[in-house]
Amino acid sequence: MRLTLFALCLMAFSFRPDKPAYRLYTSTLKATTYAKLLHQATEADVVLFGELHNNPICHWLELQLTKDVQTAKKGSLVLGAEMFETDNQTALSDYIQAKTTAKELATQARLWPNFTTDYKPITDFAREQHIPFIATNVPRVYARLVSRQGLSALDTLSADAKRQIAPLPLTVDLTLPGYQAMIDMMGNASHSGTTNPQTTTSSKTPSDMAANFARAQAIKDATMAYFILQNHQSGQTFLHFNGDYHSKNFEGIVWYLRQKQPDLKIMTISSVEVLDVNKPAAENQNLADFLITIPVDMTKTY
Known part of the structure; x- marks a missing residue:
């Protein structure tokens, strides 16, 4: 009897489901593979990888995709990232070209606090492979x-300052769902008294401040789109890393890219944390061309 129970326990243990760190899905939530994602990435003009900034799975996949696209399209890969601001381009380029050290980069550029753990591996790979960043x-x-x-x-900015942002005047469609959600969020925060008084002025109404908050997001989206287009050439894949909010639902950066080049082949990747990576919720449909589901209790980088 004991042997039978022991055997049953062993069988139950052996058939326990795997615990994957992530799963990939299409926009319609059909399970797919990394190989298919990679193939589509190599065929795209622009790939927007929407990450969760503190998620190690996102950063690991970004590095793997960078390596694999480089292998497939050596000499035709360009990298770009939200994590570097346009006025730090010289510092970034000097590091990529091995003109400066990592210590010098840290003093010359405004690096994110999680640069060393999350973005330096990609930056170092670009340096090793001579990939424009x-x-x-x-x-x-x-x-x-x-x-x-x-x-x-x-x-009111100087001509030099204006060269670091998208061309003005800037069109912002605040009716786009992503921007509207930001406005609603800020409006709810102001009504509940949770806005930061240091970022507000007495001459602005809560609706003004909420709209300007969305416009600030738009100037980021527009600038990223502008510099992607300025540095992309036919036949290249421009692989761009940005927070998920900047490209999910095919808005943000995507919207601005489409305004300038409607025929551009754009591929988007969105990242979500879920309770069960094998069962993405219906609300995750159509967030992007490819969806990465990651366990909600995944270890964070900060």
Whole structure:
């Protein structure tokens, strides 16, 4: 009897389901493979990898995709990232070209606090493989200016400063669902008294501040799209890393890319944390061309 129970326990243990760190799905939530994602990435003009900034699975997959696209399209890969601001391009390029050290890069550029763990491996691979790496994000001082004063504040910038952002005047469609959700979120925060008084002024109404918050997001999206297009050539794959919110639902950066080049072959990747990676919720449909589901209790990098 004991032997039978022991055998049954062994069988139950041997058939316990695997615990995958992630799963891949199409936009319609059909299970798919990394091989298919890679193939489509090599065929695309622009790949927007929407990451969760503190998720190690995202960062590992970004590195693997970079390596594999480089193998498939050696000499025709360009990298870009939200994590580098346009006025830090010289510092980034000098590092990629091995003109400076990692210590010098840290003093010359505004690196994110998680750069060493999450983005340095990709940056170092680009350095080793001589892959161009483009700083695409608007300098934060200008995004902050828009958030506080609106887009018209950018008109006062110098010609040199304007070269670091998307061309003005900038069209912003605040009716796009992503921006509208930000406005709603900020409006709810102001009504509940949770907005930061240091970022508000008495001359602005809560609706003004919420709209400017969305416009600040738009100047980031537009600037990233602009510098992607400025540094992409026919036959190349431009692999861009950005927070998921900047490209999910085919909005944000995608919208601005489409305004300038409607025929551009764009592939998007969205990342979500879920309770069960094998059962993505219906609400995760159509977030992107490829969906990465990651356990919600995955270890974070910060």
